[in-house]
Amino acid sequence: DPDIRSESDSSTSETEDEDVQAEREAVQSDGPRIASCPVVMKGLKKTYWPATGLSSILTPFLHSSHPHPPTHSPGADQSHPGHTVTSGAESEGPVKAVQGLWLAVPPGECFGLLGVNGAGKTTTFRMLTGEEAPDEGDAVIGSHSVTSDLAAARQLLGYCPQFEAVLGALTGREMLAMYARLRGVPEEAIPHEVSHLLKRVGLLSSSSKSRSRSSALPPHPDPAGSSSITSASSPGLLIKLLGGVRTRRGAGEQADNACGRYSGGNKRKLALAAALVGSPAVALLDEPTTGLDPGSKRGVWALVGREHAGAGRSVVLTSHSMEECEALCGRVTIMVGGRAVCCGTPLRLKERFGGGHVLELRCGERSEGAVAAACAWLGRHLPHAHIAWCDAAGGRIEAALPRGSTSLATVFETMESAPKSSAGLRPAGNGEGGAAGQDVLSHQHAASGAPGGSSGGGWE
Incomplete structure (x- = not known):
């Protein structure tokens, strides 16, 4: 109803952030820019209602046997159809997991959803993939609605879920080959595609060559004829998806070992590679670097940012x-x-x-006297700066500048005027480090009054 929507939008706009409001209004306008976006979220809402009695016991079975199970319990408010049953005491009341999300992601953009645990990020992904039906609103993946044309929308998606998503009996190479065939990658391109991704995520050494399928085996059906795959029996389906050959195991490469034996970090890498195989138009990555070491994280960032989003695909x-x-x-x-x-x-x-801003600085001389003299000089010329940390042995200083205390132009002018003596200050690395990013998250969470996410609570 236009009147109801107008009233709802009016009440929402009084409290929402100006940039959030602008994004919502842009999506609601449905102009040419929005129409060209591969991912559009149109007022997504999801509320979970507490289960009672027999329904709480049957909920897991209902979820596994039907894509959209009955979603009300005997004790729930029947005026809210479509709300998923979850375990918990009835007195806890409904949980509003997502409360009206309006976002559009254009081609080639990597878009981030940040928040503490329970903020609604994973529930949003579950609605985008069709695992959960939204109570209100809709999402569009490449012009296909997830509420009315889910099968077509899913064909455009690559999804890395938050939890373990590997097939433990298969090797990493076999699993990616299976996903490549499901995505319709041409048979002759699969060995190169699989090896490239395995190398990029660190499960295959760069010197390894692509393995081609045995020529003695019958050719794999044309990926375009997907009906020949989906109509096969389960054993036949697995043989076809694996290409009729099992890779040699224990050959020294992680890619050729059963992925059920992988470490948590390597399972995460494989799940990410599975989401990107076949170059899907849209990749949904739920905390893709959880459990990875810093070096592996940087490799994943390069793969996702430069190779996937950089090629015009959305993330x-x-x-x-x-x-x-x-x-x-x-x-x-x-x-x-x-x-x-x-x-x-x-x-x-x-x-x-x-x-505020963080200045990372290096002294020309590595000694306590030089660092002390540099701190005194900094205090005279940037009186608002607070020395947060210093390392005499390394000759390094970290100073915090409160937001609004001074302009960046003044900071750079001051640093240019630093004495050119051995004790002089110079920016370390890239110089002025910008505002502490995690402060933004803490500020927003604290301002909302939501529980959790206090100092160190829930943030990486």
Whole structure:
């Protein structure tokens, strides 16, 4: 009803952030820019109602046997159809997991959803993939609605879920080959596609060559004729998807070992590669670098940012880490309590909500006297700077500048005037480090009054 929508939008706009409001209005306008976006979320809402009695016992079985199971319990409010049953005491009341999400992701953009655990990020992904039906609103993947044309929407998606998503009996190479065939990758291109991704995520050494399928085996059916695969019996289906050959195991390469024996980090790498195989138009990555070491994280960032999004494909990822979103994302939305509380580029969010700027500086001389003299000089010329940390042995200083205390131009002019003596200060690395990104997350969560996410609570 237009009147109801207008009233709802009016009440929402009184409290929502200006950038969130602008994004919502742009999506609602449905102009040419929005129509060209591969991912559009149109007022997605999802509420979970507490289960009671027999329904709480049957919920797992209902979920596994039907894509959209009965979603009300005997004790739930029957005026809210479509709300998923979850376990818990009836007195806890409904949980509003997502409360009206309006976002559009254009081609080639890596878009980040940030928030503490329980902010609604994974529920949003479950609605985008059709695992959960939205109570209200809709999402469009490449012009296909997830509520009315889910099968077509899923053909455009690559999905890396938050939890383990590997087939333990298969090798990593076999699993990616199976996903490549499901995605319709031409048979002759599969060995190269699989080997490339395995190398990029660190499960295959760069010197390894692509393995081709045995020529003695019958050719795999044309990927375009998917009916020949889906109509096969389960054993026949597996043989066809694996290409009729099992790779040699225990050959020294992780890619050729059963992935059920992988470490948690290597399982994460394989799940990410499975999401990107076949170059899907849209990749949904739910905390893709959880459990990875810093070097592996940087490799994943390069794969997702430069190779996937850089080729004009869209990426939506969830994360706890502002650092990750700064490295990957053109825009970021921070979610708190199921709502988008701010939206924009990482730089804009830091400028609006960050706690200030961080200066990382290096002394020309590595000694306690040089560091002390440099700190005194900094205190005279930038009186608002607070020395947060210093390392005499390394000759390094970290100073915090509160937001609004001085302009960046003044900071750079001051550093240019630093004495050229051995004790002089110089920027370390890239110099002025910008606002502390994690402060933006903490600020938004605290401002919302939502529970959790306090100092160190839930943030990476």
